[in-house]
Amino acid sequence: MLAKQTQSRTLHWLGRQLFNRDDPAAFFDPLLERINPMWVQEYTPARVEQIIQETPDTKTLVLKPSRRWAGFRAGQHVNICVDVGGIRRNRTFSLSSSPILWQEQGRVTLTIKRLPGGRVTNWIHDALQTGTVIGMGEAFGDFLVPEPAQPVLFIAGGSGITPVLSQLETMAAIDYRAPVTLLYFVRTGDDVIAREKLQALSARYSALTLNIIATHETEEHRYLCDEDLDAIPGIKARQAFLCGPTGLMDLARNLLHQRGIADTDIHSTFFSVPQADLGNEALGGQVRFSGSKLDIGSEGDATLLDIAEAAGLSPRHGCRMGICHQCSCRKTAGTVVNRLTGQTSGPGEENIQICISVPKGPVSIDI
Amino acid sequence: MKQMTEAQLSELEQDLNAIRNEVIADLGERDAQYIRRMVRLHRMLEAGGRVMMPFGFIPPVFVAATATLGIAKILENMEIGHNVMHGQYDWMNDPSLHSQTYEWDTVCTGDSWRRTHNYEHHTYTNIIGKDRDYGYAVLRLSDDEPWRPRHSLQFINYILLSVFFQWGVGLHELETEKLQRREISLREKLPFLKEFARKGGRQAFKDYVFFPLVTFPVAPIVLAGNVGANLIRNLWSSTVIFCGHFTQDAETFSEEECEGESKGHWYLRQLTGSSNFTGGRWLHILSGHLSYQVEHHVFPDLPAHRYPEISGKVQAVCQKHGIHYNTGSFARQYGTVLKRVLRHSLPEHLGGSSATTA
């Protein structure tokens, strides 16, 4: 999934004959990984060159991906994979550096906040060392600044600032000719990510108006309000970019709508939400069968296999009791509970046995 | 089969679940490292064997190359492929170790194996008439199956099956016995035959065409070595597999006694229908830990290298419930397999004293 296919077709065909796999280039990975982890073919290897503590709970990783990585545009994100306790975990993060850094030095950065209970972010904060090689995929996402230049408004909350950092840096470098305003919401002054960088940017890039707002420093919490938006000149003509917690995004969208800004001019992007405390929440949820383009709601402890069959699908299965793994398939998002062990899965991409998996909240699977 | 009440069965179920849960809770780094080490070893053996083979005109090198490649295939089929396809490492979320996409170095396609072995054999273990692995529809291994004259020469069939084991396993899903009885038509089997031809062709191309051709001047030597390596693997895997269910004390079951069975009854059937053999660490690894067939059948999706660790606990559970735990030296167990094949080539009244339960 994370690999890039570059070999010629004949070589690829031959590889499949000889090694019995669709990604023959990765056949020798287990050996290569020992010799030089940067030679691994299955994903794009990226070496952690430096780890910078941004705030008490946020770190920036400076990565050097292998040269075959195809690059990115400001505002895009990547999947990374890391092995935590023997388990391969995939997560998506926004690239926080500018593509110019990649072009000039072959480096990219990810700015990652520690999420309460997050298996991967906690591991990154506590265990990841410089020099380690992690896996990376190609960049994706369409949270991209308009070209040619148009007036822009960014509304970011917390670690939602990361794709915006990449964009601002790029805009400053190419001298993007249009007014740019950033409203950046943080809990307290200590939580500002990349404060120096932002200040330096606003000093050298005159089109940028920077407004950092602390929400939790006053008795009464200070959220986005009408005055914030009314203070922005020519707001109606702006392209709005939102990235932050759902509460902030919903509020911003509402206020923008009230000002007559159309949905087509409002762009929002993926933001990693801390995994909610699901302990006492009811089972069931909206299930998306992405391969069949079907959305089905479910209640109670119906398994994904039952839900799929009730919806007229016939996923491959065998014993229906968790023994044979015939029913294993890829969950692309969402949380499920294992009926046999009672264990709750992580939110990321992984393989599950659908005959014993019960959705807990919205789930997407590849069927 | 040993008779147990539903209450006893559910206690058995709980006892075994406890063993399983303990392992599941402990899965992690150590298991990942183990299987990755095996995969690394396989890559080294495979590369080593292939590189040495063209120098096989020197007799000792020929022997070394053939043995290395044969062992590589054994390791890949038994300890890696078979176990990965059982989903033993699915929890690692590593796409190249995933049960549903893994494709192994043998004629049988992964998909066909997952259907016939993981599902049919492991769900209906040793139920005569439902578990098609019992005698592979070629051999008569239980008096529950009526004797036919063709069975009298079944020892020859057994030898042939062992020699061409990978082709036999590859064709297993064709269900020739049902074709003969006209229960199914060849047409229904066309998609399977197509897949079989594709994978079989791929395997034959690799070992019998491609590698001999790229080493053209020594093609016959490379061809002979590759045939030898496949033969070594065929004989070994067939032997290991026969020791797993066809030893003297391994029980068989009827469809009626298993209808609507509980998980506890399923456990009991797995415990009494399988047999282990003892040996050194490498014997276990090269058998894919099927030397712990009992543990494997009770917990088919636990990483196999854990079987030796939990074997003591499984034996204790067996003892507590008065269930026979079938084990013995490799030679002893294999001896009883050969006896079983021979004895059942004759009708019941001529086959000598019937073994305890078969």
Ligand code: FES
């Ligand atoms: S159907 Fe057998 S494990 Fe799910």
